Amino acid sequence: MTTQIAVRLPDELVRFLDQSVADGxxxxxxxxxxxxxxxxxxxxxxxxxxxxxxxxxxxxDLDELVAWAATNAFLED
Incomplete structure (x- = not known):
């Protein structure tokens, strides 16, 4: 199921959206x-x-995996 919503965005973001669509x-x-x-x-x-x-x-018992993930995982901002 999807729901349609209205969102106001700055012009710069809308241009980015439109360019992304235009670029495929x-x-x-x-x-x-x-x-x-x-x-x-x-x-x-x-x-x-x-x-x-x-x-x-x-x-x-997943301590080794957790330790590896804590030092090697990358989180996006």
């Missing part, structure tokens, strides 16, 4: 906005997971 990077403005929101959702989940790991530390 995405098929529509909505696709680009969806990608951006999904990326932000993943980012927020990763930040929350990192906070839990920092506070509680590793809890199970």
């Amino acid at each position: 990077i995405v098929t529509s403005r909505a696709e680009m906005v969806s990608r951006a929101v999904e990326r932000e959702m993943r980012h927020q989940a990763a930040v929350a997971d990192a906070a839990i790991l920092t506070t509680d530390g590793p809890r199970d």
